[in-house]
Amino acid sequence: MSQRDAFYVTTPIYYVNDVPHIGHAYTTLACDVIARFMRLDGRRVHFLTGTDEHGQKVEKAAREAGMEPKAFTDQVSERFRELLRVMDFSPDDFIRTTEERHVRAVQTLWTRMVEGGWIYLGKYAGWYSVRDEAYYAESELVDGRAPTGAPVEWVEEPSYFFRLSAFQERLLRFYESHPDFVGPATRFNEVVSFVRQGLQDLSISRTTFRWGIPVPGDPAHVIYVWVDALTNYISALGYPDVDGELFRTFWPADVHVIGKDILRFHAVYWPAFLMAAGLEPPRRVFAHGWWTNEGQKISKSLGNVIDPHALVARYGLDQTRYYLLREVPFGQDGDFRHESMVRRINHELANDYGNLVQRVLAMIRRYCEGRVPDPGELAPDDEALLARAHNCLAAMRAHMEAQALHRALDEVFGLIGEANRYVDAMAPWALRRSDPARAATVLWTLAETIRHVATLTLPFMPQSSGRILDLLAVPAAARTFRALGAEGQPLRPGTPLPPPSPVFPRYVEEDAG
Numbered sequence: 276m277s278q279r280d281a282f283y284v285t286t287p288i289y290y291v292n293d294v295p296h297i298g299h300a301y302t303t304l305a306c307d308v309i310a311r312f313m314r315l316d317g318r319r320v321h322f323l324t325g326t327d328e329h330g331q332k333v334e335k336a337a338r339e340a341g342m343e344p345k346a347f348t349d350q351v352s353e354r355f356r357e358l359l360r361v362m363d364f365s366p367d368d369f370i371r372t373t374e375e376r377h378v379r380a381v382q383t384l385w386t387r388m389v390e391g392g393w394i395y396l397g398k399y400a401g402w403y404s405v406r407d408e409a410y411y412a413e414s415e416l417v418d419g420r421a422p423t424g425a426p427v428e429w430v431e432e433p434s435y436f437f438r439l440s441a442f443q444e445r446l447l448r449f450y451e452s453h454p455d456f457v458g459p460a461t462r463f464n465e466v467v468s469f470v471r472q473g474l475q476d477l478s479i480s481r482t483t484f485r486w487g488i489p490v491p492g493d494p495a496h497v498i499y500v501w502v503d504a505l506t507n508y509i510s511a512l513g514y515p516d517v518d519g520e521l522f523r524t525f526w527p528a529d530v531h532v533i534g535k536d537i538l539r540f541h542a543v544y545w546p547a548f549l550m551a552a553g554l555e556p557p558r559r560v561f562a563h564g565w566w567t568n569e570g571q572k573i574s575k576s577l578g579n580v581i582d583p584h585a586l587v588a589r590y591g592l593d594q595t596r597y598y599l600l601r602e603v604p605f606g607q608d609g610d611f612r613h614e615s616m617v618r619r620i621n622h623e624l625a626n627d628y629g630n631l632v633q634r635v636l637a638m639i640r641r642y643c644e645g646r647v648p649d650p651g652e653l654a655p656d657d658e659a660l661l662a663r664a665h666n667c668l669a670a671m672r673a674h675m676e677a678q679a680l681h682r683a684l685d686e687v688f689g690l691i692g693e694a695n696r697y698v699d700a701m702a703p704w705a706l707r708r709s710d711p712a713r714a715a716t717v718l719w720t721l722a723e724t725i726r727h728v729a730t731l732t733l734p735f736m737p738q739s740s741g742r743i744l745d746l747l748a749v750p751a752a753a754r755t756f757r758a759l760g761a762e763g764q765p766l767r768p769g770t771p772l773p774p775p776s777p778v779f780p781r782y783v784e785e786d787a788g
């Protein structure tokens with residue numbers, strides 16, 4: 276993947292037909308971790324999220340709530356903003372498709388596609404699923420429903436079409452010359468074989484409802500919600516002002532992170548629309564898997580929807596962030612399980628990470644008068660642990676470039692495991708009497724390793740990691756990846772440290788008394 280200073284990462288924009296659930300929190304969490312990592316790594320980041328507010332599905336939800344669509348979308352969109360605060364997400368911008376800047380961008384994109392000869396007026400007769408906001412061919416239906424299980428309805432109306440069929444060859448050539456375009460790789464194969472089978476022109480306007488962006492010059496039609504929604508990724512960069520600073524700096528996007536259910540829209544339709552308008556496709560689309568709840572599909576009718584606010588209240592914010600990204604290889608499906616959440620909180624966070632920090636800082640407090648000890652003369656064991664700490668960033672960086680977030684976490688937790696083995700083997704509590712200078716060296720090595728660990732876990736667990744860096748008295752300006760490694764900014768011997776306090780509490784079952 277080519278390197279540039281700027282880095283643009285996006286979440287899908289969320290339908291405001293319902294309040295946020297774990298699926299939404301998950302996608303934005305992954306993007307937040309990527310964005311924070313890249314910022315700490317010195318990249319200039321633009322991280323975008325927002326809400327998808329037009330279309331039949333949202334119009335229907337507003338009607339059911341007895342509200343005007345605009346008032347309804349204002350209300351639900353606010354719930355998505357609230358989630359950003361609750362989960363400590365750090366977007367640079369939040370776009371709503373009802374905003375003026377977006378409407379202008381969509382109408383301009385439409386006009387460009389018309390000018391290129393890629394849009395024609397026809398008549399659509401076929402199946403439509405409001406829940407999926409997608410058209411389906413008769414041959415795709417399974418027992419009278421969409422392949423996703425969503426109900427479909429027969430639609431017959433005048434419609435504008437996009438000449439998607441004309442893009443088959445161009446798309447295939449593009450995929451071939453961009454072997455990293457879709458991740459994980461298995462998903463890329465699905466996309467390529469879908470396009471190889473041949474593409475039908477796509478209906479891109481509707482006349483039977485009003486809640487959408489009018490087609491320029493033909494206001495009886497509203498623009499298909501997916502043409503509208505996908506455009507958010509460029510309207511937030513100031514499109515149509517392609518010479519503007521934002522657009523020039525950040526387009527094409529480095530990665531659109533999405534769920535696997537909306538891959539076709541992002542990896543087939545979106546690059547085709549962009550090509551039709553003379554714009555570059557994004558660099559990469561990464562599709563993550565879906566969560567189930569204790570083995571069951573999550574659905575409103577089953578009443579097992581997971582509310583992210585409840586997770587944070589019950590398990591803690593960083594615990595939730597950690598669990599969601601550690602439990603499942605990013606890209607695969609996952610099953611949310613309370614038991615496994617508790618195991619990870621207690622073993623990996625409280626014991627492995629938390630106790631390491633607590634033990635080391637408590638010893639520094641007792642043996643070194645609460646000041647960063649003097650490294651003195653390093654022995655090969657110390658150098659080996661420090662080398663591992665110094666090399667951790669490079670290993671994580673490679674995984675983060677490929678959105679292998681779980682692998683990046685494995686690296687840093689491998690380092691934690693190494694530090695725990697080292698502390699047991701060196702036994703500084705015994706050295707303290709036999710060889711106090713050696714005890715100081717060991718504790719310095721551990722403190723320096725913990726500084727690396729905490730800086731590297733900042734993107735994943737910003738608050739807890741920040742507290743550990745507080746306990747090490749690391750100044751704000753040194754909380755970046757530049758401060759790591761052999762050439763970084765090691766802890767200064769003699770620096771006074773605040774009294775240690777535990778950072779990762781154990782989870783105690785509510786009914787355990």
Ligand code: MSP
Nearest residue numbers: 287288289290298299327504505533534535565566
């Ligand atoms: N509005 C469209 C996206 C337009 S992007 C130009 C949309 N919105 S959505 O609100 O329905 O879904 C947003 C994301 O949530 C999708 O990426 C979807 O995969 C994800 N999830 C919804 N349920 C999920 C799970 N149970 N598990 C994980 N992610 C899931 O689609």
